[in-house]
Amino acid sequence: MHPFQYQRATSTAQAVAAVAPEPGATFIAGGTSHLDLMKEDVHRPSRLVDISLLPLKQITALAGGLRLGAGVSNTAAAAHPEIQRRYPVVSEALLTGASTQIRNAATLGGNPLQRTRCPYFRDPAQPCNKRAPGSGCAALGGINRGHALFGASDACVAIHPSDLAVALAALDAVVQTTGPRGPRAIPFPELHRLPGATPQVDTTLAHGELITAIDLPAFAGRSHYLKVRDRASYAFALVSCAVALEMDGEHVRRARLALGGVAHKPWRLPAAEALLVGEKPSEKLFRAAADAAFADARPLEHNAYKIPLGRNLLVQALLETSGLQALAGPAGTAFAASVGGLAGTFPAPY
Amino acid sequence: MMDAIGQPLERADAHLKVTGAARYAAEWDLPGLAYGAVVVSGIARGTVRAIDAKAARRTPGVLAVLTHENAPRLRPLPDKLGKVLLRGEGGMTEARQPLQDAEVYYAGQPLAVVVADTHERARHAATLVGVTYDEQPPELAMTTARRQARPATFLGSPEEKLQVSIGDPAAALAAAPVRLERVYESAVTHHNPIEPLATIAHWEQRDGADFLTLYDTTRFLTGVQQIAAGAFSLPKENVHVICPFVGGAFGSKGWLFAPPLLAALAARMVGRPVKIEWRRQDMFTVAGHRSATRQTLALGATPDGQLTALQHDTQSHASLVSGFAEPCANLSRMLYQVPNLGFTHQVAHLNLPSPSTMRGPGETVGGWALECALDELATELKLDPVALRLKNYAEHNPETGKPWSSKHLRDCYARGQALIGWEKRNPVPRAMREGRYLVGYGMATTMYPAGRNAATARATISADGQALVESATHEIGNGARTIFRQISADGLGLPVARVRFELGDSALPPAPNTGGSVTTATVGPAVLAACRNALRALRQLAVRDAQSPLFGAAEEAIEARAGRLQLRAAPAQGEDYGAILRRARLPAVSAEGSAKPGPEKKQYSFYSFGAVFAQVRVDEATGVIRVARLCGVYDVGRVMNPPTARSQLLGGMTMGLGATLMEETSYDPRTGHPVVRNLADYHVPSLADTPEMSIEFLDNPDPHIGELGARGIGEIGCVGTPAAITNAVFHATGQRLRELPLTPDKLLRAATRA
Structure with missing residues (x-):
């Protein structure tokens, strides 16, 4: 692990302002995936901006649907009666993920941003274009039992590990963000990208762009x-x-x-x-x-x-x-x- | 007198463990403690050209960077430790001292230690060390490896031959009316105890001489002591090893000595105590593992199921600096009455980490292959799997001809059948369903050798009526502290509450390593002997003391009961232990005792036996297998403490379940790096994978293993379970899966082929 600066954000605006100008800065919420990767030397942030105390923990009604704050824990979301009743796919996805302890710490905003479980990505001694662009893809000719069937490239055959993200994609959820260029809404299927020639980029989020909420549209099925x-x-x-x-x-x-x-x-x-x-x-x-x-x-x-x-x-x-x-x-x-x-x-x- | 032995007493250290007061190796706090972080090899084969530690050394707080170029020199490992062959083909350990040369034999091999004033600074500086190599292509495949060995014995033991042929197996197989030959393959598995490896090394000058204290997580105090003393040219007495608690071992933490030596080297270099706490990732390279195996089983039989020939050939792998052979024929050699019996073991030397013992070494995966082959034969012959085993029941050891010390395996089969409801099993595969699931029943025999070694102990009775009994054995979660306290209480004629048992310190009377399921049978009799000697000393005080009510009595006429010495014929005539000591103005009386096996070892064949029955349900569409029930009935001699014994077997069966269904470490076929390096991706059974288990003991004391009548129970639970589950999966699906672990992809592939 490398030395880094740590600060607690007091508002979303301040969080964005703290991360945006510094290329090595990053947000941290539950940290359940991020900290592991820091200990593996895969992530080497220069600054961690802790967003876990921001007021992003509400679940509110929204035009027939629900707005889920990005800081809501996986545990809280899975147990929420409206999610249980109207969107059981979300509760089921959350509850089959990780362990109770991890779900207690993990957040809805962080969960879809977790990195791949590809073992080659996690081992700095091995080539991986996602971790070290240009170093090659060890999984392509290696142990790829867990890897992609669709949309892979010669540069990367990794998969996305989040269960929640699969449910959100099926519901056409909408990701609300705020960033250096102000707020925007991203249809969930457009949040993640295919690896192509730049597998180091997982999502369409800009540096310093913070997920504030995930909207579940009205759904009666x-x-x-x-x-x-x-x-x-x-x-x-x-x-x-x-x-x-x-x-x-x-x-x-x-x-x-x-x-x-x-x-x-x-x-x-x-x-x-x-x-x-x-x-x-x-x-x-x-x-x-x-x-x-x-x-x-x-x-x-x-x-x-x-x-x-x-x-x-x-x-x-x-x-x-x-x-x-x-x-x-x-x-x-x-x-x-x-x-x-x-x-x-x-x-x-x- | 057996008041405490056999009682379901709570663990003596339960409170310490659940409150966090039990101190593990990494938790000792020494003044001036520094922290070591290990830099490991990024290649699997080659030579270190240069280690660039300039940036690391410039980092604040860094005290030293040790490499093969500047580390203190160590003397080579001895060839043997006691009777155990360490080096060479068939040997136990990695025959190489750390940081002494530039050769790289496997990825993840320790190459340097960065020592700093904090753990974080050491870890960070370790990432700044640059290593360049002259790299060579690694050898990573068992079948094509150039260096193959056929070791004569396991660990140099003349009783554990690895290449044996009795009768003429080849001719008998050729002539057999029914013949079956199958290949079984098992994956590399890792012990992964919850406590990773850790050592604190502390050098001092005592009386002008070097003195080394090691707080090390080990199940072999005297081994670490002797190896460290030898490496640093010290008398054994100048090395002190302390380990009151081990957070699980399962075969690791015993025989790979580089981790404690690295800490000792680092501490020597910086002149401060140094702690090295290994990362979970390193547990997949420096802590040993069970080798992958490729086993060929050939059975010859008559149409009514009498075995005429058995040939069991095993291929496993070791590193280039280890000769460890997975002794897979341990069941094949003794379980069934077969006139023509052969087995071989071949070891491929690969650029992979050094293997080691792992719970039921040989027995777990070798027994799996044998007991699956028996099941295949039963299917072929349309015989009940239990009936086939009874047909070939060995009334004496078929390899040596010796009688069993005690064997009640028939009772195990019968009770296991009753527990699982074997009569409900439709013998036709794929015939049983519940909803969308296919249901299957399977069984297997299990056994484990009942070894016994020499050990010593000391018993001290104090004037306050309390007692302390000590031996340099280990608490690895096995319940040693609990059952030896019970044995001590009975040996001393004291209530358990007044007896303490201490272990985990090389300064105590010596005991062997905790391994091979020998500890109860080994240390137990030594504890009894020490207690008896302490009581004898107390009796002698009493009968010579004119003020004692026992003055002048014959020693044989005196018994020890509930903290009193009294006349057997007139129990009212006697007195408390404390009264005798106080009158003699003695704070305590203390005596040592030792015990070792006698001629019985040559007269009898000592084994524990058992039968495991499994019920599984299989979702064929997805390849998902769940164990519905697991029943184990065990013939392990007298049980010292039913709850701790049950935990041992429950843990073993769970570990066997893991090896069957999910545990696997794969290595990249090109680079030799482990591609599983954490406990999220190395799957051990979760609670949701673990069914309710019915575990029973026959509790028949072994009349020949010593007066306790107890055989070991640490490993037998792990053996047998894999074959019982695999055979149940066949019964459910009609698919023979011969490659562990039975993950969904394998069942799907088999179903697609069918």
Whole structure:
């Protein structure tokens, strides 16, 4: 770890003013990912501007939707009754992420900005274009079991690890920011970018631009999150899936689908979404959508299993969201969202 | 008299641990303490050309940067420590002293230590050290490695031969009516105790001579003492090793000595005590691991399931400076009655870190391969897996011909079947479902050798009626402090509340390393002997004291009960221990005792046995496996303390579950760097992965292992569990997965192939 300056911000304006002029300065909120990377010498900030005391911890009603303050903890958001009731996909995504202790510290603004879990990114002894531009991508010909199927480049095959971001992408959330050029609103699917030739840049945020809130638009349908991981709790997704489904009687009016664990950003599935619109839910329909979803997947040496896994997961998520099959646990809980549930006797003892 | 032994007493150090008062190696506070941060190799093979430490040395607070160029010289490691072969093929440890030369054998190898006045300054300065190398392409694949060895024995032990052929396995296999040959592969796994490695080294002058104190997290006090003394050319008595608590070891913290030596080198250089607390990342390179294995099992049998031949060939890997072989045939050599039995072990030397023992070394993954192969044979022959094992039940040790000291494995099978509900198992694979899940039942035999070594202890009875018993053994979470207190209480005829047991200090009467599940059977009898000797001294005081009610009594007529010496025939005639000592104007009476195995070791074959049964459910669409139930029934001799014994087995079974379903360290196939370096990505079982476990002991005392009748229990829980789960996954899905761990990708690939 390298020496750095630390200061507490007293207002969003002051926070922005403290970070914007200094290229090595950065905001810190929960720090659950940032501090690990500092200890690994991957992040070497010259200044940390602590935003954890800013008044960004409110969840308020907003034009039929909700405005979630960027400083709300993952734990608080997951337990919020309006989120539980209207956007269970958000609670489910949050509760399948990390551990209780980490969720208590992590924030909604910070969570979508966490860096990739690609092991090569985290080891300064190895090449990584995201960490050290131009040094090469060790994952491309290395251990890439956890890496991208979609949207990768020769420079980077890393994936984005956030569960919450997958849910927010499916809900078309809007990110509210303030920065040196004033406030703006970013549609969530535009927050993250694909690696291209500059994988060191994860998002479309400018330096010194601070997320102040995340808006959930009005939504009257059903939503659901399903996640497969290497262990039953506290593991990043191999593949995850968020579904937001709005019905017109027996037919799908609007479907929004996003995958986690398969790309450098939450991966929306426009072709599969379009296939569902106007149709009556059935397993056959969902299979067709899943086939369309993975038609242009480009597997690496070790991650081809994510294609059948992702297809099957998408079908399962659609079956459960549409009500053709029961959820594995109460909506809005980790039990609904964790494939396989808890170890122990069947049915899973939640 | 066994009042305390066998009682479910709470851990003697529970309060210290849960309140944070237990002091671990990194927590000692010494005046003038400085902090070391280790710079490790960024390449896997080559030579250090230069280490540029100028920037680090200019950093405020930096006291020194040690490299191979300026570090004090160390004498080489000895070839053996006691009877254990350290160096060479089949040896235990990394045969290399740190910071003595410029060779790089694996990525993550320590190359320099930066010492500063604070931890943060040391860590920062370590990042400023620049190393340049003459790099060579590393060798990283077991199958193509040029240097392959076939060590004759494990650790130089004549009883643990690694290349054996009894009868004619090749001919018997060729002639067998039913023949099965399968390859099983297991991944590298790491111990990852919650407490990382840590050492504080402190040099002093005592009586004009160098004296080294090491606060080190170790399960081998006397080993660290002897190795450090040898390295620095000191008499053994001038090295003091202190370790009252170990935050988990699981086979690490025993036999890799470079970490404490690095701290001692650094402290020597700066003339201040130095602490080196290793990062979690370093635990994947300097703390040892279980090697990956590739095992070929060949079984020959008659159509009714009588084994006629068994050949078990193992390939594992060690570093270029270690000869450690994962002894995978430990179950194959003794578990079943097979007339033609062969096994081999081959070690590929790679540019990967040095391996070490890990809970059930050999047994855990070797037993997995054997017990999976048995299950495959049972399927082939349409036999019940338990029936196949009973058919080949060994009434004596098939390799040595010796009788078992005690074996009740049939009872383990029967009780395990009852616990899991084996009769509900439809023998046809893929036949059982619950909702969207496939359900399967599997079982496996488990065993662990019941070793016993020599140990010593000291018992002191004070005039206040309290007692202190001591031995240089270790508390690694195994419950040593608790059960030896119980044994001491019974040995001294005192209530447990009046007895303290201390360990974790090399100045105490010597005991061997805590490993190989030998500690109860090894230290327990020494504790009893010390207690007996202390009581004898007290009796002698009493019978010679004219004022004692026991004056003139024959010693054999006196018994010790509840803190009193009294006549066996007339218990009212006697007195308190304290009264005897006070009248003699003695503050205490103290005696040492020692115990070691006798001729029984040559007469009998000592093993613990068990049977593990698993029920799993599998979501075939996603490859997700969950263990629904795990039942283990164990024949481990007399149980000293049911809750701590249960914890040992529960922990072992959980670790076995982890090795089966999720634990894996992979190395980059080109650079040899570990690509898993933290506990978020190295998956050990979470609570959500851990089912309720039924754990039972038969509690039959072993009549030959010493008067306690207790065999070790540290490792047997880890063995057996992997095969029981793997076999249950086959029963659920019809897919034979022969590559650990059984992560979702593997099941999906198998299902796609099918």
